Amino acid sequence: MNDSEQAPLISDEGEVGFVEYQDFVSKEPFNFESGGSIPELTLRYETYGHLNAAKDNAILICHALSGDHHCAGVHGIDERKQGWWNFMVGPGKPIDTTRYFVICSNVLGGCQGSTGPGSINPETGKPYNLDFPKLTVRDMVRAQSLLIDSFGIDRLHAVIGGSMGGMQTLQWAIDFPDRLGRYIALASGARHTAQAIAFNDTGRQAIISDPEWKEGNYEPDQGPAQGLAVARMMAHITYLSDVGMESKFGRKRRSGDQSREHFEVEFEVESYLRYQGASFVTRFDANTYLYLTKALDRFDLHSPESLDATLSSVTAPGLVVGFTSDWLYPPQGNREVVEALLRLGKDATYAELAMDFGHDSFLLRAPQLYELMHRFLSR
Amino acid sequence: MKPIDKKRQADFQIIAHWVNEGDRVLDLGCGRGVLLEYLKQKKSIYGVGVDIDLDKILSCVKRGVPAYQGDIRSMLATFPDDAFDRVIFSRTVEQLDDADAVLAEGLRVGRRVAVGFVNKAFWLNRLNVLFKGRRTVNEVYPKPWYESMPTNPFSVAEFEDYCDARRIVIEDKVYLSGDWRSECSKFPNLMAGYAIYDLASID
Numbered sequence: 027m028n029d030s031e032q033a034p035l036i037s038d039e040g041e042v043g044f045v046e047y048q049d050f051v052s053k054e055p056f057n058f059e060s061g062g063s064i065p066e067l068t069l070r071y072e073t074y075g076h077l078n079a080a081k082d083n084a085i086l087i088c089h090a091l092s093g094d095h096h097c098a099g100v101h102g103i104d105e106r107k108q109g110w111w112n113f114m115v116g117p118g119k120p121i122d123t124t125r126y127f128v129i130c131s132n133v134l135g136g137c138q139g140s141t142g143p144g145s146i147n148p149e150t151g152k153p154y155n156l157d158f159p160k161l162t163v164r165d166m167v168r169a170q171s172l173l174i175d176s177f178g179i180d181r182l183h184a185v186i187g188g189s190m191g192g193m194q195t196l197q198w199a200i201d202f203p204d205r206l207g208r209y210i211a212l213a214s215g216a217r218h219t220a221q222a223i224a225f226n227d228t229g230r231q232a233i234i235s236d237p238e239w240k241e242g243n244y245e246p247d248q249g250p251a252q253g254l255a256v257a258r259m260m261a262h263i264t265y266l267s268d269v270g271m272e273s274k275f276g277r278k279r280r281s282g283d284q285s286r287e288h289f290e291v292e293f294e295v296e297s298y299l300r301y302q303g304a305s306f307v308t309r310f311d312a313n314t315y316l317y318l319t320k321a322l323d324r325f326d327l328h329s330p331e332s333l334d335a336t337l338s339s340v341t342a343p344g345l346v347v348g349f350t351s352d353w354l355y356p357p358q359g360n361r362e363v364v365e366a367l368l369r370l371g372k373d374a375t376y377a378e379l380a381m382d383f384g385h386d387s388f389l390l391r392a393p394q395l396y397e398l399m400h401r402f403l404s405r
Numbered sequence: 406m407k408p409i410d411k412k413r414q415a416d417f418q419i420i421a422h423w424v425n426e427g428d429r430v431l432d433l434g435c436g437r438g439v440l441l442e443y444l445k446q447k448k449s450i451y452g453v454g455v456d457i458d459l460d461k462i463l464s465c466v467k468r469g470v471p472a473y474q475g476d477i478r479s480m481l482a483t484f485p486d487d488a489f490d491r492v493i494f495s496r497t498v499e500q501l502d503d504a505d506a507v508l509a510e511g512l513r514v515g516r517r518v519a520v521g522f523v524n525k526a527f528w529l530n531r532l533n534v535l536f537k538g539r540r541t542v543n544e545v546y547p548k549p550w551y552e553s554m555p556t557n558p559f560s561v562a563e564f565e566d567y568c569d570a571r572r573i574v575i576e577d578k579v580y581l582s583g584d585w586r587s588e589c590s591k592f593p594n595l596m597a598g599y600a601i602y603d604l605a606s607i608d
Binding site: 343345361362364365368369371372373374375376377378379380394397398401402405 | 429451453459462463465466467469471472473474475480483484485488
C-alpha cells in the first residue's frame with residue numbers, strides 16, 4: 027500500500043562463471059514454413075543452473091538479431107566480455123540460476139554454431155548460401171521446441187526475449203500455449219513499422235551491392251565485409267537514441283584529428299560506429315544478416331486475419347515491456363500487443379520504462395527492469 | 406486478506422457488492438491493484454488495472470493483477486463497446502484531464518460504471534476553507550498541494566447535475582459520512598464525505 031512494500035534491490039548476486047556451449051543435432055529433416063526443408067539441423071546452446079526432477083523450472087531465453095546463445099558467464103579466463111545478458115542471468119539475479127534452468131540457443135538461420143546459410147549442406151557438401159530455405163520467426167521457434175523436447179521438458183517455466191527475441195517469445199506463446207507458464211517480451215511488437223523495414227532494407231542493400239557478396243556465394247572466410255559493416259553501423263544507430271548518443275558522444279573529437287585526412291575519423295561517434303561495424307564482420311555472416319532481417323520484416327501478427335485472431339490461442343500470462351526512447355520498436359507497437367491480449371480477456375501486463383538508451387535499453391542494467399522481471403517470474 | 410479497516414479502501418465492499426461473480430472488470434487508476442486483488446478473491450473476477458505510474462504497475466505485477474501502464478483515454482479507445490461488465494473509477498475522475506470524455510468512454514466500454522469520489526462540499530471541507538483558508542488534509546490525502554497530483558475535486562451535487570445533463574442513469578448510490586465507513590442518508594451534499602455511484606448509460 028505504500029512505498030515500503032517495495033522490495034530492496036536484490037543483493038547477494040553471484041555469477042554463472044565459466045560456461046561451455048553444447049550442440050543439439052537433429053537428424054530429422056526440418057521443414058520450413060515457406061515449404062523448403064533441410065535434411066538435419068544443429069542448434070548451438072548454453073544452459074545455466076540445473077533442471078529439477080520435475081523438469082518444470084526451465085526458462086528459455088531468445089536472443090536478438092545480432093545476439094547469440096552466450097547470454098551469461100564467460101567461456102575462458104581470457105574472455106573479457108561476459109554473455110550479453112549477464113546482469114540479468116545468474117545466482118540471485120532476476121533470472122535466478124539457483125532456481126531456474128536457463129537455456130539460450132543460437133537461432134535457426136544464425137551463424138554462431140546453429141544451422142544457417144553458411145552451414146554445409148550435407149547433400150551437396152557445400153554451404154547453403156542462398157539455397158537455405160526462406161526463414162520465419164515461426165521456424166526459429168519450432169526449431170527451439172525440438173531442443174526443448176530433447177531435454178524432456180514438456181512445459182517451460184517461462185520464455186523471455188527482447189527485440190527479435192521478443193518476437194520469438196510472442197510466437198512461442200501463440201504456437202505452443204501449453205508449453206510455457208509465462209512469457210516476457212521486451213522492446214518488440216506485432217510487426218515491423220515501415221521505418222523498421224526501411225532501415226533493414228537499406229542494410230541489405232549495403233550488403234548486396236558489395237561486389238564481394240557474389241550473389242551470396244562468397245567463400246566462408248571472405249564476404250561483403252564493407253557492406254555488412256555499413257549495414258551494422260546503420261542498424262546500430264537505430265538501436266540507440268538521439269538523447270543517448272548525445273550524452274555518450276556529443277561532438278567529442280578524437281585527438282590529433284587536425285593531421286588527418288578530411289574524411290578520416292574525426293568525431294568519437296564515427297570512431298564508435300566504425301568499430302561496431304568492423305568488429306561485427308568478424309563474428310557475423312552477411313547471408314545470415316539478410317535472412318534474419320527478412321524474417322523480421324515479414325513477421326506480422328496482424329496477418330492472416332487480425333492481431334486479435336492471431337493472439338487468441340495464447341493462454342499463458344504475459345509481460346510486455348516497451349521503452350520510451352525506442353524508435354525502432356516504439357512503445358506503441360508493444361502496447362498494441364497487450365491491448366489485443368486484454369481485449370481477448372488474457373492475463374497480460376504492459377509496462378513502459380523511461381530509459382534514454384533507445385531500443386538497446388533492455389540490454390542495460392536498470393533497477394526498474396530488474397524489479398519487473400524478478401517479480402513477474404516469481405509470482 | 407486483512408479485514409477492510411483502511412479509509413482508503415472505503416469503497417471496496419460497496420463495489421464488491423455491485424460486481425457479479427466472474428465479471429470482467431477494468432479498474433482505471435488502479436494504483437497498486439489492491440481493489441482488483443480483493444475483487445478477485447471475493448468474486449473470482451477477470452480484472453485489469455490501468456495506471457500511469459510504473460511503480461504502481463510493479464505492485465500489480467507482485468499481486469498477480471494484470472495491469473496496463475498508460476493513458477486511460479487512449480487505452481479505452483482500443484476496446485469495443487461493452488468489453489467489460491464493470492469499469493471502476495475509484496478516486497480517479499478528479500484527476501482526469503477530460504473527465505467528461507473519459508466517463509463517456511467508460512460507459513461505452515463498460516456495461517456498468519462505478520465512480521467513487523471525495524465530496525468536496527462535505528461540511529468539514531467547507532469549514533476548513535471557510536475558517537482556516539486551507540484544504541482538508543487527511544490520512545488518504547496527507548500531502549500538501551505542492552506535492553500532490555493535480556486534482557479537480559467536485560461535490561455530490563455537481564456530480565449528480567453532470568449525470569443529469571449527460572443523461573447518465575444512476576442505478577444505485579451510496580453516501581458515506583465523514584469517516585468513510587457509516588452510511589449517511591440526509592443532505593448528502595453537506596453530510597457525505599464520500600460518494601459512490603453505480604452508473605449505466607441509456608440504451
